[in-house]
Amino acid sequence: MCSRNDEEDGSQSLMEGKTKLTWTEVCQKCSTEKPVIQILQIKHAYCRNCFLAHVNHKFRSTLGKSKMMKPSDVVLAAFSGSGKSNAMLHLLHAGLSEQSHKRFLFKVQVLYIDEGAILGTSLEDRTANLQAISGIIEQYGFKSYYTTLASIFEETGSKCFPLVKDSTLKIKENSEEELKNLFLNVKSLTAREDLLRQLRRKIFLQSAKELDCCKVFTANTSTDLAIHILTDVSLGRGSQMHHDVSFCDPRDASVKIIRPLLELSSKEVTYYSVFHELESIYIPSLCTKASSDSSIHNMSKQFVMELMENFPSTVSTVFRTGEKLGSTNTTNTCETEDNLCIICQMKLDVSVAACSSVQATDFSRLISSLGPAGFDNKTLSQLPDTSKGILSNQADSLLCSSSTSCCSDSDVQCGCHKDVQRLSFPDVEKLCCYGCRLIIHDMENTSSLPESILHKVRTRRSLENMRESIQDFLL
Amino acid sequence: MSQQQGLEITLEFGGGAELLFGNLKKHQVTLPACEGKWTIRSLLTWMKDNLLKERPELFIQGETVRPGILVLVNDADWELLGQLDYEIEAKDNILFISTLHGG
Numbered sequence: 001m002c003s004r005n006d007e008e009d010g011s012q013s014l015m016e017g018k019t020k021l022t023w024t025e026v027c028q029k030c031s032t033e034k035p036v037i038q039i040l041q042i043k044h045a046y047c048r049n050c051f052l053a054h055v056n057h058k059f060r061s062t063l064g065k066s067k068m069m070k071p072s073d074v075v076l077a078a079f080s081g082s083g084k085s086n087a088m089l090h091l092l093h094a095g096l097s098e099q100s101h102k103r104f105l106f107k108v109q110v111l112y113i114d115e116g117a118i119l120g121t122s123l124e125d126r127t128a129n130l131q132a133i134s135g136i137i138e139q140y141g142f143k144s145y146y147t148t149l150a151s152i153f154e155e156t157g158s159k160c161f162p163l164v165k166d167s168t169l170k171i172k173e174n175s176e177e178e179l180k181n182l183f184l185n186v187k188s189l190t191a192r193e194d195l196l197r198q199l200r201r202k203i204f205l206q207s208a209k210e211l212d213c214c215k216v217f218t219a220n221t222s223t224d225l226a227i228h229i230l231t232d233v234s235l236g237r238g239s240q241m242h243h244d245v246s247f248c249d250p251r252d253a254s255v256k257i258i259r260p261l262l263e264l265s266s267k268e269v270t271y272y273s274v275f276h277e278l279e280s281i282y283i284p285s286l287c288t289k290a291s292s293d294s295s296i297h298n299m300s301k302q303f304v305m306e307l308m309e310n311f312p313s314t315v316s317t318v319f320r321t322g323e324k325l326g327s328t329n330t331t332n333t334c335e336t337e338d339n340l341c342i343i344c345q346m347k348l349d350v351s352v353a354a355c356s357s358v359q360a361t362d363f364s365r366l367i368s369s370l371g372p373a374g375f376d377n378k379t380l381s382q383l384p385d386t387s388k389g390i391l392s393n394q395a396d397s398l399l400c401s402s403s404t405s406c407c408s409d410s411d412v413q414c415g416c417h418k419d420v421q422r423l424s425f426p427d428v429e430k431l432c433c434y435g436c437r438l439i440i441h442d443m444e445n446t447s448s449l450p451e452s453i454l455h456k457v458r459t460r461r462s463l464e465n466m467r468e469s470i471q472d473f474l475l
Numbered sequence: 476m477s478q479q480q481g482l483e484i485t486l487e488f489g490g491g492a493e494l495l496f497g498n499l500k501k502h503q504v505t506l507p508a509c510e511g512k513w514t515i516r517s518l519l520t521w522m523k524d525n526l527l528k529e530r531p532e533l534f535i536q537g538e539t540v541r542p543g544i545l546v547l548v549n550d551a552d553w554e555l556l557g558q559l560d561y562e563i564e565a566k567d568n569i570l571f572i573s574t575l576h577g578g
Contacts, residue, residue, distance in 0.1 A: 034551075035551075035555055036550060036551040036552060036555070037551070037552045037555070038552050038554045038555055045555055048550075082490070083489065083490055083572075223574070266543075266574040267545060267574065270490065270545055270572055270574050271545075271547075271552075274489075274547065274550065274570065274572065275550070280489065280490065282489075282490065282491045282493065282494070284491075284494070288491070288494070289494065289529075289530060289533065291532070291533075301543070301575060302542075305541075305542035305543035305575065306542045308542060308543070309542040
């Protein structure tokens with residue numbers, strides 16, 4: 001296991017790529033039929049029936065093993081129109097149908113999120129997509145709803161609408177406009193994709209609450225999750241990676257996001273939908289037709305796909321490692337709202353230990369932003385107590401003070417004047433985790449953020465101000 | 476050995492790969508007669524020259540398909556059939572399906 005790979009003459013031998021295996025003429029499971037698929041991790045060739053039984057079994061055992069599903073649960077299945085999410089609906093439908101040996105007892109509702117606004121898709125195309133989606137869901141007989149990504153900007157009123165055969169897309173012009181502005185405001189594709197992922201998560205939670213569902217199912221396969229792991233690490237979301245890739249995302253107290261397909265690879269799920277002749281609708285997204293080096297997410301996708309091609313078993317190693325990397329103090333269940341990130345609900349790194357990598361990154365950013373002549377022996381002495389992680393705030397205010405009207409120090413009472421006030425970058429960033437801070441950094445101004453997020457910033461800031469002002473009176 | 480007539484096959488695309496082929500999911504094509512036999516390898520070269528509408532690097536990498544695109548010949552995994560060396564027969568149905576969401 002631990003032997004070095006160096007040869008005696010100093011040359012290194014690299015890991016060997018996939019060797020060509022010769023396949024038997026019959027399925028390795030039932031030994032009668034002709035095999036049609038090679039399943040990489042197990043290095044087995046299965047026939048069609050054995051393969052479909054294998055997928056079904058894995059899906060059911062993933063749900064069963066978790067012991068999380070209760071008969072009274074109402075599940076909201078996220079459906080994007082892709083082959084993968086259609087396969088998930090098909091598996092759920094099979095599990096709920098009478099013939100099944102052990103029937104699922106929970107109820108299923110389906111949600112489709114319309115994201116056309118950020119791509120500037122025409123309303124006709126979006127309505128056509130919506131109707132095609134409803135056609136697919138109808139076959140299964142699930143109760144279905146749709147919502148739009150722009151609903152994140154709406155304060156009140158119902159945001160999910162029932163999806164029936166000839167429903168038309170209801171959009172609200174001003175929130176659509178706000179959503180477009182938000183995405184125009186974010187410069188790099190990496191930050192846009194990351195933002196879209198966070199907003200999608202918010203929509204899942206918001207819709208599940210509106211529709212009284214306690215669980216959300218998403219169709220992420222193990223391949224997708226391996227990509228997420230590498231993306232998360234590159235984006236500085238290492239501490240929350242565990243929640244992003246494990247079976248259950250427990251960050252929200254009342255709604256859990258569950259990934260029932262995580263034991264299956266993309267290949268298996270795709271074959272499942274091909275063999276069942278499941279229809280899929282391809283709806284372009286942000287990175288459609290983008291080259292593989294256009295964003296961090298695309299780069300990791302490319303990397304994992306190439307691994308899959310040449311070293312098939314390493315992908316599951318990536319995935320299994322990520323699953324185990326949860327730290328012991330990341331359980332948020334008993335946390336107060338106060339130290340959670342306003343965007344992704346992850347615990348903030350407020351009490352960082354001395355010499356942590358968060359500090360190192362912030363320090364490096366501070367030095368870089370000051371330029372070659374700006375750093376002298378006074379810079380550090382101006383910084384307040386670093387053990388509280390205030391270094392980062394200082395760096396941010398230095399960075400942003402030129403571009404924004406920073407009012408956090410001058411007027412204490414402004415925390416309650418909601419509409420007049422513009423929030424500065426440091427105000428918002430203080431309440432974000434490192435990963436979300438990077439998104440904010442990529443934005444031109446903070447005012448295009450959804451009102452629900454800005455509201456949180458204001459309330460938390462005024463609370464903080466209040467705490468400060470009564471500090472002296474406390475014993 | 477040369478084939479006298481062209482080879483009639485069906486090409487199908489899914490999972491987003493159709494976007495690169497004029498947004499058409501199913502193509503009925505006749506491969507021209509050639510020296511030797513048609514293999515997936517030569518089919519890919521032919522497709523690149525004749526069918527691909529845009530961004531060839533998103534479909535083909537080197538002489539094979541981009542990693543993440545699955546190839547099924549008559550509903551069977553091409554890995555079991557010798558991949559690029561599979562000899563195409565008349566009326567074969569070849570499906571290219573992308574697992575790269577958004578790719």
